[in-house]
Amino acid sequence: MASEDVEMKTVEETQTEEKKEVVDEVTATVNDIKANFPLLEQGVTNFDSRFMLKVLRTIPSVRRRLTPEIFRRVIKESHPAHEKPTLLLSVLGDEDSAMDIEAPATQSKGPTAVIPEVDVYLHLLAQIFLLDQNALEAGAQFSTEVVKKVHSLNRRTVDPLAGQVYFYYSRFHELLPAPALLGIRSQLLASLRTATLRKDIDTQAQLITLLLRNYLITSHINQADLLIAKTAFPPTASNNLIIRYEYYLGKIRAIQLDYSAAHEHLQGAIRKAPQTSAAAGFIQAANKLNVVVELLMGDIPDRALFRNPMLEKPLKPYFLLVQAVRVGELDAFNKVVDTYGDVFKKDGTYTLVIRLRQSVIKTGIRTMSLSYSRISLREICVRLDLDSEQSAEYIVAKAIRDGVIEATLNHEKGYMQSKELLDIYATQEPTEQFHARISACMDMHNECIKAMRFPMNQHRLELKNAQEARDRERELAKEIQEGDLDDSDTGGDYDGL
Amino acid sequence: MATSTSTEALSTAYHSLRNAFSSSDYEKCLSLLPQLKLALLHNNALLPSPTTPLPTLLAARDILELAALTSIHVSDGAAFARYFAQLAPFYEDARLGRSEMRNRVVGLQLLLLLSQNSIAEFHTLLETLEMEGAQNGGRPEDDVYVRYPVMLERWLMEGSYDKVWEATRGGKVPSEEYALFSTVLVGTIRNEIASCSERAYTSIPISNAKNLLFLESEGAVIEFARERGWLVKDSRIWFPSEEGDKEVLNSESIIENTLGYARELETIV
Numbered sequence: 001m002a003s004e005d006v007e008m009k010t011v012e013e014t015q016t017e018e019k020k021e022v023v024d025e026v027t028a029t030v031n032d033i034k035a036n037f038p039l040l041e042q043g044v045t046n047f048d049s050r051f052m053l054k055v056l057r058t059i060p061s062v063r064r065r066l067t068p069e070i071f072r073r074v075i076k077e078s079h080p081a082h083e084k085p086t087l088l089l090s091v092l093g094d095e096d097s098a099m100d101i102e103a104p105a106t107q108s109k110g111p112t113a114v115i116p117e118v119d120v121y122l123h124l125l126a127q128i129f130l131l132d133q134n135a136l137e138a139g140a141q142f143s144t145e146v147v148k149k150v151h152s153l154n155r156r157t158v159d160p161l162a163g164q165v166y167f168y169y170s171r172f173h174e175l176l177p178a179p180a181l182l183g184i185r186s187q188l189l190a191s192l193r194t195a196t197l198r199k200d201i202d203t204q205a206q207l208i209t210l211l212l213r214n215y216l217i218t219s220h221i222n223q224a225d226l227l228i229a230k231t232a233f234p235p236t237a238s239n240n241l242i243i244r245y246e247y248y249l250g251k252i253r254a255i256q257l258d259y260s261a262a263h264e265h266l267q268g269a270i271r272k273a274p275q276t277s278a279a280a281g282f283i284q285a286a287n288k289l290n291v292v293v294e295l296l297m298g299d300i301p302d303r304a305l306f307r308n309p310m311l312e313k314p315l316k317p318y319f320l321l322v323q324a325v326r327v328g329e330l331d332a333f334n335k336v337v338d339t340y341g342d343v344f345k346k347d348g349t350y351t352l353v354i355r356l357r358q359s360v361i362k363t364g365i366r367t368m369s370l371s372y373s374r375i376s377l378r379e380i381c382v383r384l385d386l387d388s389e390q391s392a393e394y395i396v397a398k399a400i401r402d403g404v405i406e407a408t409l410n411h412e413k414g415y416m417q418s419k420e421l422l423d424i425y426a427t428q429e430p431t432e433q434f435h436a437r438i439s440a441c442m443d444m445h446n447e448c449i450k451a452m453r454f455p456m457n458q459h460r461l462e463l464k465n466a467q468e469a470r471d472r473e474r475e476l477a478k479e480i481q482e483g484d485l486d487d488s489d490t491g492g493d494y495d496g497l
Numbered sequence: 498m499a500t501s502t503s504t505e506a507l508s509t510a511y512h513s514l515r516n517a518f519s520s521s522d523y524e525k526c527l528s529l530l531p532q533l534k535l536a537l538l539h540n541n542a543l544l545p546s547p548t549t550p551l552p553t554l555l556a557a558r559d560i561l562e563l564a565a566l567t568s569i570h571v572s573d574g575a576a577f578a579r580y581f582a583q584l585a586p587f588y589e590d591a592r593l594g595r596s597e598m599r600n601r602v603v604g605l606q607l608l609l610l611l612s613q614n615s616i617a618e619f620h621t622l623l624e625t626l627e628m629e630g631a632q633n634g635g636r637p638e639d640d641v642y643v644r645y646p647v648m649l650e651r652w653l654m655e656g657s658y659d660k661v662w663e664a665t666r667g668g669k670v671p672s673e674e675y676a677l678f679s680t681v682l683v684g685t686i687r688n689e690i691a692s693c694s695e696r697a698y699t700s701i702p703i704s705n706a707k708n709l710l711f712l713e714s715e716g717a718v719i720e721f722a723r724e725r726g727w728l729v730k731d732s733r734i735w736f737p738s739e740e741g742d743k744e745v746l747n748s749e750s751i752i753e754n755t756l757g758y759a760r761e762l763e764t765i766v
Contacts, residue, residue, distance in 0.1 A: 438758060
């Protein structure tokens with residue numbers, strides 16, 4: 001009995017301890033959020049967006065800990081008593097009355113009016129909060145209001161936050177049933193126009209990627225293409241946005257059969273993307289697309305790619321696809337397409353995969369042309385599983401014209417004669433390859449130089465120092481002339497110069 | 498008042514267009530169209546707007562579809578493309594539901610793009626259809642009208658020109674409008690085959706070339722060979738050999754590149 005009591009007690013104790021920890025957690029989170037306010041203010045006074053980015057970086061850690069209670073406290077403590085942030089409080093909705101937890105009264109300090117940056121930051125947190133609660137309808141409505149608010153603000157220091165607000169705005173509508181996504185296009189376009197006019201780079205870049213995503217989801221490729229043609233993506237946008245933009249661009253170019261451009265963009269996206277598990281989804285998607293594009297270009301992706309632990313499993317169907325294309329077996333290819341058709345459809349690569357059929361045939365012909373110096377059309381027909389010898393003849397002729405193989409056809413006797421291989425080193429090719437690599441290195445070097453940062457107005461400070469030094473020097477010279485000073489006294493100063 | 502009369506004018510003109518189209522009187526259709534477009538404009542139905550009544554919009558879509566088909570019949574590709582662009586917002590509008598003629602028109606647009614060799618746009622349009630197909634739980638190729646251009650494209654890309662030739666023969670096309678493209682397509686594949694043959698064969702007997710190029714007579718082959726500048730000798734066609742285009746090192750670009758590197762080095766050092 002007694003021992004049970006003790007156990008009960010300890011359980012209770014641990015429970016209260018846990019509660020205490022929870023409370024501490026709440027306070028800690030509230031403090032974390034509030035610690036960001038001075039940063040935001042500093043960002044405004046110094047007019048430096050780096051402070052804003054610092055704040056944005058804390059969002060993932062805050063996001064995990066966000067609860068209605070925390071949120072209520074933050075809102076209460078950040079707003080002056082007479083100001084009622086009705087929109088923000090609406091996020092908490094009915095929970096407000098149901099739970100009825102009064103936040104400790106710490107308003108004694110009395111925060112003064114809220115600056116827009118802090119306001120937008122809180123709204124952003126509210127958006128994320130709603131998204132995590134899966135309150136899509138409410139989130140979409142709330143976001144629409146926030147976007148209106150952000151759209152009306154004309155402060156460069158809000159921009160980095162505003163970009164995020166638009167992101168979640170679009171995300172909510174994306175998760176809602178189909179027509180919602182079409183509905184926000186006009187708002188996004190209007191905001192893009194405003195952002196472009198205000199040279200608001202962060203929002204501009206964010207909106208362009210969002211619009212592209214929007215168009216691609218509904219596969220309005222033409223509109224997406226026009227958007228790219230009509231807008232200039234700000235080259236100084238944040239890395240994440242550039243990566244996303246490159247990915248969408250790669251996708252569009254792939255659909256338009258411009259595979260080399262697509263490959264370039266996708267590779268750029270993959271290389272620039274953070275190689276951590278946080279970006280796993282993106283890297284997987286980009287690699288999937290890139291594999292197909294490489295195959296369409298006639299290249300075989302690197303085997304090591306499929307051994308990467310992050311990519312191995314999701315890229316399995318693509319690995320089998322590569323195998324089928326590499327050996328040029330139409331049979332194996334059809335089997336892969338049949339088995340994994342739904343996967344490809346889900347990844348949005350199905351139409352591209354279907355286009356690979358001709359690549360499989362071409363590879364098949366190429367292997368045959370490399371292995372045999374002479375092979376009959378009938379044999380080709382059987383091996384490639386084609387319907388007729390006539391088809392085979394046309395297909396081989398086309399392969400010759402497209403430069404896939406170096407061979408000639410003999411129509412009367414019905415065979416293909418391979419030509420001897422060209423020595424690639426005797427051509428322009430190596431020079432071109434080297435040139436491409438050298439220019440890439442040069443570009444990187446130039447980019448690095450451009451990316452160097454110097455503290456603002458430092459040179460003026462130096463100028464001032466120089467001026468002062470010169471004054472001191474003159475004074476010294478004067479004093480020396482007057483003979484009031486010993487040499488030993490002045491030595492230190494000269495060293496400083 | 499004004500609206501009711503314009504609605505009436507629209508419906509009468511619409512009926513006469515239908516009649517003219519079903520009796521294959523395309524000249525009459527053409528003469529009716531300007532008048533109809535005006536009527537549509539008066540009814541605010543040239544573009545689907547939320548205020549226009551649904552029946553008018555349905556009629557407008559029908560009219561545009563008929564107009565598109567008519568322009569194919571009078572082989573006016575540009576006009577068809579215009580009507581197709583005008584139809585796009587009608588097909589996007591969820592209120593209107595699916596049009597029966599839609600796939601026929603879309604298939605024709607695909608075929609038109611194919612015959613103009615606008616492969617990129619062809620695939621772009623197909624991608625859009627693929628998306629819709631996924632939503633309706635099917636594939637665009639399931640539709641007979643869409644399948645035709647899709648298969649043609651696949652064969653063309655693969656090089657199975659004999660299958661394209663088969664498909665363009667009478668009786669294999671899904672509707673009469675599609676047959677109008679056959680001549681263009683045969684011309685396309687003939688040119689393709691010709692350019693392939695130039696590279697693939699050194700010489701070929703004329704009788705074989707006749708079958709290869711899908712020409713009716715040996716005379717036509719000789720005529721065709723002359724057009725392309727092939728040599729006809731001893732009842733064989735000799736293709737011009739392309740020994741001349743061996744790669745020559747382009748000294749100019751090498752100099753240019755090297756100077757470029759020197760300049761860049763200068764800026765670094």
